[in-house]
Amino acid sequence: xxxxxxxxxxxxxxxxxxxxxxxxxxxxxxxxxxxxxxxxxxxxxxxxxxxxxxxxxxxxxxxxxxxxxxxxxxxxxxxxxxxxxxxxxxxxxxxxxxxxxxxxxxxxxxxxxxxxxxxxxxx
Numbered sequence: 001x002x003x004x005x006x007x008x009x010x011x012x013x014x015x016x017x018x019x020x021x022x023x024x025x026x027x028x029x030x031x032x033x034x035x036x037x038x039x040x041x042x043x044x045x046x047x048x049x050x051x052x053x054x055x056x057x058x059x060x061x062x063x064x065x066x067x068x069x070x071x072x073x074x075x076x077x078x079x080x081x082x083x084x085x086x087x088x089x090x091x092x093x094x095x096x097x098x099x100x101x102x103x104x105x106x107x108x109x110x111x112x113x114x115x116x117x118x119x120x121x122x123x
Contacts, residue, residue, distance in 0.1 A: 002026035002112050004096050009117030016086050016121070022079040022114055032104035033072055033079045037092035037119075044095070046106025048081060054114030059106055086121045094119050 008020040022037070034049035038066040048070035049059040058070055079096050094117050097110035 002098070003100060004112055004114035006094065006096050006114040009094060011118045011120040011122065012086055012122050014087055014121055017082070018085045018086065018119060020081040020083065020094055020096075020117060020119075021106060022081075023079045024079065024098060027098075027100065028074075028077055029100065030098050032099050032110075033067075034071075034097045034104075034106065034110060035079070035081045035106075036095045036097060037090075038095070038116075039089075039092040042092075044108065046108070047094075049104050049106055050079070050099040051104040056069055057104070059104065061106060083119070086119075088121045089121045090119060091121050092119060093117065 003025045005023045010107050030052045032051055035047045040045040046066050049056045050070045050072050052072055067085045071080045078121050096113040096114045099110045
């Protein structure tokens with residue numbers, strides 16, 4: 001049974017940093033792992049994705065480029081999101097997602113999702 005469990009969320013002041021983790025279990029040969037977020041009243045949006053097969057190519061939405069970094073520890077089967085220079089508009093519930101086949105991108109076509117972790121950035 002596949003399970004994704006996020007951790008590392010919390011409250012931080014603007015300009016601060018947080019590191020989110022997503023521990024995966026039940027499967028190891030992912031093709032793509034990603035982070036999404038959803039703010040109240042808004043649609044879920046893709047933030048960053050990493051192709052876990054050859055090359056480890058990464059993809060970012062423009063709003064987080066240069067501030068967020070996605071990485072994956074294959075040995076620990078854990079996904080990370082380092083978030084720096086946080087802004088109040090980054091406040092949302094953050095989700096990790098995984099797929100075993102298909103294109104690696106920031107669309108919502110991921111079959112496996114975590115339960116989410118809250119990130120709150122105060123001004």
